[in-house]
Structures are given as C-alpha cells and as structure tokens.
Amino acid sequence: MWQLIIKRLLKFPIQILIITFLLYFISVILPILVHEVNDSISLRWFFTNSFEAPYGIFYRYFSWIRNILFYGDFGRSLINGEQVIDVISPRVIITTRLLSLSFILLFFIGIPVGILSTFKKSKLFEKFVNFIVISSTSLPIFTIGFLLILLFAFNLRWLPFTGTFQIGVDVEALNFWQIQLIHLTHTFLPALTLALSMLFIPIKLLNTNINQTKKEIFINLVRAKGASQFSILKRHILKKDVIMTTIAILPMIVTTGLTGTIVVERLFSYRGLGELIFNSFLFNDLLVVKSIIILFATVILFVTLICDILLLILDPRVRI
Numbered sequence: 001m002w003q004l005i006i007k008r009l010l011k012f013p014i015q016i017l018i019i020t021f022l023l024y025f026i027s028v029i030l031p032i033l034v035h036e037v038n039d040s041i042s043l044r045w046f047f048t049n050s051f052e053a054p055y056g057i058f059y060r061y062f063s064w065i066r067n068i069l070f071y072g073d074f075g076r077s078l079i080n081g082e083q084v085i086d087v088i089s090p091r092v093i094i095t096t097r098l099l100s101l102s103f104i105l106l107f108f109i110g111i112p113v114g115i116l117s118t119f120k121k122s123k124l125f126e127k128f129v130n131f132i133v134i135s136s137t138s139l140p141i142f143t144i145g146f147l148l149i150l151l152f153a154f155n156l157r158w159l160p161f162t163g164t165f166q167i168g169v170d171v172e173a174l175n176f177w178q179i180q181l182i183h184l185t186h187t188f189l190p191a192l193t194l195a196l197s198m199l200f201i202p203i204k205l206l207n208t209n210i211n212q213t214k215k216e217i218f219i220n221l222v223r224a225k226g227a228s229q230f231s232i233l234k235r236h237i238l239k240k241d242v243i244m245t246t247i248a249i250l251p252m253i254v255t256t257g258l259t260g261t262i263v264v265e266r267l268f269s270y271r272g273l274g275e276l277i278f279n280s281f282l283f284n285d286l287l288v289v290k291s292i293i294i295l296f297a298t299v300i301l302f303v304t305l306i307c308d309i310l311l312l313i314l315d316p317r318v319r320i
Contacts, residue, residue: 005309012305017065019297024061027286075287079280084291088273092295094164095272097183098265099257101191102198106253110199111242114206118214119233129203136200141260145193145267152189159189162269190268194260201249201256209241247311251304258296 067073074084117129135144153161164186174182213219214237222232261274269275273292280288 102194105195110202114203
C-alpha cells in the first residue's frame, strides 16, 4: 500500500509541470500563429530557437516557474497593471464561499435522495428522482440559473440574484453575523444553481453502488439471520457505500464545480474567480487567465491525490 501511495505522491509534481508547460506553450504559440497569418513571423524560427536564452520557450518557461515558486510573481495584469496575485487573492475567498455552500447543498440533497431511491419502492418517488436526474443531466447550467432567478428573485422576491453584497449598506454599522448573513443570501442562488447542475452525480452513483452491495452474499446472509432493513442499511450499506462513494466522486464534483463557476458567476454577477477569468479572457489578459487555470488545475489534482490516498487506505480492492 505504501508503495502505491509513494508512487501517487511522486506523480503529483510531474502532473503539475506537464499542465503548466502545456498551458504556457499554448499561451505563447497562439499569438505567434495569429501573427504569422497576418505578418511574416516564422514558426520555424520559434522552434529552432526554443532552447536558446532569452527567447527560447523552455528558458522562458523555467524562468516563469522560478518566479512563481520563489518570488510568488505571476506577472502583472494587462488591464490595471497590478500584480496578478493581488488581483486573484480577494476573488479566491469569494469563490471558496460559493463552492463550499454548493457542495453542502449538493451532499445534503443528493445523498438522502440517492439512498431513498434505492430502498423506497414508491413509483411516485421513483418518477420524482428520475425527473431530478434527467433535469440535472440535460438542462444547461445557465437555464437552471434563470429558472431559479425567476422563482426566488422575481416571483417570490426572497433572495437577491446579483452581486456579492448589498449595495448601499454601511458595513461598519453591522456586526460579523449580519455581514455573513448578507453574504449567505447573495451566495445561496448561485450555490443552489451549481449544486442542482451536479445533483445527478451522487444520486446515480449512490443508487448504483447500493444496489450492487444489496446483491452481495454477506448482505443476504445478514438478512437471513433476521436483521432488519434499517440495521442492514445503517451497519453495512451506509458505512461502506456512502463514505466510499463520496470520496470517489469528490474529484469529479470539484472539477465540475470549478468549471461551472465561470458560467454561474457570470450569470449572477458574482465577483469570484469564474467572473474574473471570463473578463480577463475578453480583454486578452492572458497572465490572469493562465494563473487562474493553474490554480484550478492544482486544486483538482490535489483533491484527486487526497481522495486516491484515502481510497487506498480504506478500500483494499483499489490496491490490487
């Protein structure tokens, strides 16, 4: 087991280097391809001088990585001239708040529905679950967002649908919990949109894994000994399937959530990393775009690494 864990740990920095190099290569080669169509810049010259300082792509890539690792220097934004790290840092907290609430809503809704869909034999409930799964799978995320805005913001008028904080409020007159409540009300609709767009993942995987576990020989043996359905669910199925399924789907959910923030934050004018990368792409601010993509990739790889290690420790079948 420890050999597998060490191998997995050694793969992590290699994956980061590959992703950062490919990203840097694409960001360098695309402007050259555009200019070569319009001007006379030669791609052949670019590749023949790739190893030579100071113009070679490998030299510039390792200089860029060195500045990031040792000096925290991602470069300067083309829009306002600020350091990229200073532009990104305030947005990280906002996007983290959005993702945290969306994951809480996702598991709070998805896990109970996934469990009940396996044991509850009501046709009405089965149709309800199928409707949720089909809607979550087929509807685009912006459509889900528009429907929630129409329901909660325009018809019921319960929640705000734009921005991260209420305009015109004197922050100094509010205490900590009042500020957090305002943040929560502005974050709820974007988080619910993100959660509903991923709801099919825990429901379908939990349903599949629990149905497979119910067919195992040891479950039939426990049932033959007279154990109740609730006892089987609590002691044998939930302990195994819910925990293992949650760990297994976490990298997929984090990946879907991070990419979904680009659409959700743009839709709700939520000033996080998703809106920042969208605006930076529009204004050709490639340094900010590269930095956010690297941050997203690092988070996804790190979560995947942690989940792989946990699965290796908890599930002996993965070690085979």
